[in-house]
Amino acid sequence: MMGMVYKDVLVLRKQLGYYGIFFLVYTFLTVTDVMPPAIMYAMTVLIGMMLPMSTFAYDDLARWNKYAAATPAGRRGIVAGKYVFSLLAVLAAAVLTALLLTAVVVLKPELGPLDEGLIGLLICVLITMVIDAVMLPVLVKFGAEKSRLISIVLFVVIFGGAMLLGQLAGALEGIVIPGWFLTALPGLLVLLAVGGYIISYFISRGIFEKKEL
Amino acid sequence: MENAIEIRHLTKDYGSFKLDDVTFDVPMGTVVGLIGENGAGKSTTIKCILNLIRRDGGEIVLLGRDNIAGEREAKEEIGVVLDESTFHDTLRSLDVGKILRKIYKNWDQRFFEQLLKKFDLPGKKLLKDYSRGMKMKLSIAAALAARPRLLILDEATGGLDPVVRDEILDQFLDFVQDEDHAILISSHITSDLEKAADYVVYLHKGRVVLQGAKDELLEEYGRLVCGQADLGRVDPAFLVGVRESQFSCEALVRDREKFVRLYPELTVDRVTLDEIMVFTAKGDVVS
Numbered sequence: 198m199m200g201m202v203y204k205d206v207l208v209l210r211k212q213l214g215y216y217g218i219f220f221l222v223y224t225f226l227t228v229t230d231v232m233p234p235a236i237m238y239a240m241t242v243l244i245g246m247m248l249p250m251s252t253f254a255y256d257d258l259a260r261w262n263k264y265a266a267a268t269p270a271g272r273r274g275i276v277a278g279k280y281v282f283s284l285l286a287v288l289a290a291a292v293l294t295a296l297l298l299t300a301v302v303v304l305k306p307e308l309g310p311l312d313e314g315l316i317g318l319l320i321c322v323l324i325t326m327v328i329d330a331v332m333l334p335v336l337v338k339f340g341a342e343k344s345r346l347i348s349i350v351l352f353v354v355i356f357g358g359a360m361l362l363g364q365l366a367g368a369l370e371g372i373v374i375p376g377w378f379l380t381a382l383p384g385l386l387v388l389l390a391v392g393g394y395i396i397s398y399f400i401s402r403g404i405f406e407k408k409e410l
Numbered sequence: 411m412e413n414a415i416e417i418r419h420l421t422k423d424y425g426s427f428k429l430d431d432v433t434f435d436v437p438m439g440t441v442v443g444l445i446g447e448n449g450a451g452k453s454t455t456i457k458c459i460l461n462l463i464r465r466d467g468g469e470i471v472l473l474g475r476d477n478i479a480g481e482r483e484a485k486e487e488i489g490v491v492l493d494e495s496t497f498h499d500t501l502r503s504l505d506v507g508k509i510l511r512k513i514y515k516n517w518d519q520r521f522f523e524q525l526l527k528k529f530d531l532p533g534k535k536l537l538k539d540y541s542r543g544m545k546m547k548l549s550i551a552a553a554l555a556a557r558p559r560l561l562i563l564d565e566a567t568g569g570l571d572p573v574v575r576d577e578i579l580d581q582f583l584d585f586v587q588d589e590d591h592a593i594l595i596s597s598h599i600t601s602d603l604e605k606a607a608d609y610v611v612y613l614h615k616g617r618v619v620l621q622g623a624k625d626e627l628l629e630e631y632g633r634l635v636c637g638q639a640d641l642g643r644v645d646p647a648f649l650v651g652v653r654e655s656q657f658s659c660e661a662l663v664r665d666r667e668k669f670v671r672l673y674p675e676l677t678v679d680r681v682t683l684d685e686i687m688v689f690t691a692k693g694d695v696v697s
Contacts, residue, residue, distance in 0.1 A: 200509050
């Protein structure tokens with residue numbers, strides 16, 4: 198399985214370099230007040246979504262899975278590799294964002310307290326995990342090309358839905374949300390992200406076991 | 411003699427094509443050539459062996475283990491070369507070694523680098539700049555560096571020039587010098603198999619129509635060229651396939667030695683695997 202993760206890193210090393218440059222550019226734009234710090238969260242989500250999709254696209258192009266399934270890594274190794282790589286991608290992007298965010302807050306304290314920024318980042322990581330948990334089985338089933346449209350729809354539904362909920366919450370200001378729910382909300386999000394990711398892995402494994410290569 | 415591969419009654423039905431009741435062995439210390447025209451079922455057979463597609467029926471034993479129940483253990487001892495390079499164009503051949511050493515327990519990095527040198531494959535050049543021949547040689551180097559006991563090669567020499575093909579076949583013959591090694595190689599370039607194979611399995615429309623030791627098959631069969639009147643006198647039991655033209659007939663005859671004794675006035679030439687294939691696939695079947 199580690200061979201599969203390492204392969205993804207080597208295949209995408211050029212792309213990873215570009216993303217690193219993007220991060221630095223956005224950090225600069227944040228420090229110079231051209232863009233808000235939220236753009237860096239968006240980059241984390243984008244990387245967490247785009248990198249797994251790119252690895253699937255490269256694998257499809259090279260017909261890698263046919264070969265990889267004939268090695269000792271087998272079908273399970275291929276699927277496990279994708280999940281570990283996707284998780285590592287979002288975590289690495291989050292660590293980089295956290296470091297840059299710290300630098301930004303040190304340089305411009307008026308942008309707000311660091312802990313609030315880090316909590317926002319953590320929420321973005323968890324949301325990305327939920328998106329990946331939904332997207333990865335689709336990618337395993339249909340491949341990168343066919344999944345592109347599905348993932349765009351997914352992105353619009355999740356973020357559009359979140360915005361809609363935000364507006365709805367604004368309209369229902371009079372309604373009191375129970376305190377226990379607000380307390381449990383972070384835990385529920387963690388449970389949804391981690392539990393969803395694990396369940397998603399087993400679904401993908403089941404799909405890939407049946408796939409003819 | 412232990413068998414590296416045992417296939418019994420293998421069946422895979424796609425509806426429009428069926429791999430039907432395929433049975434053969436690959437003994438240790440030998441090269442077995444799987445021949446047949448395009449679409450005969452060679453790749454389907456190999457995919458079933460490697461569990462890349464699900465078989466509908468039959469049994470496959472790889473190095474003493476069921477190919478599904480003992481898949482992981484068996485694949486540690488198998489080197490695979492598919493009909494096209496499956497390594498990403500953004501990689502370099504040295505990257506391929508770094509990846510595969512994390513996948514194969516017995517990976518021999520030194521041997522891999524020796525093979526890269528032997529095959530003139532630059533380690534730091536991107537694979538997108540490799541020719542098809544270079545990519546195929548890289549796949550073969552990767553398969554051999556896993557230190558397998560069994561090599562499974564699907565059209566590994568297809569599309570390569572004769573010089574590269576010869577170089578690769580020599581490498582295979584080197585590999586099989588060890589009695590604990592075996593090779594299953596599928597190809598429709600039968601001249602390659604005439605050079606390298608000990609046994610031949612001929613697939614036609616999803617069925618095994620001929621199998622045996624290559625030298626015995628080439629001894630057993632002959633090509634008869636004669637007039638229609640002469641052909642009419644021949645016992646049909648000798649004839650495998652016949653092609654008739656306006657002025658002469660060509661036929662593939664079995665039991666060449668006996669045929670020559672019975673019909674000394676007729677000329678029977680030696681055949682190639684190619685001719686056996688063509689007559690069986692295209693010749694009129696003689697009942």
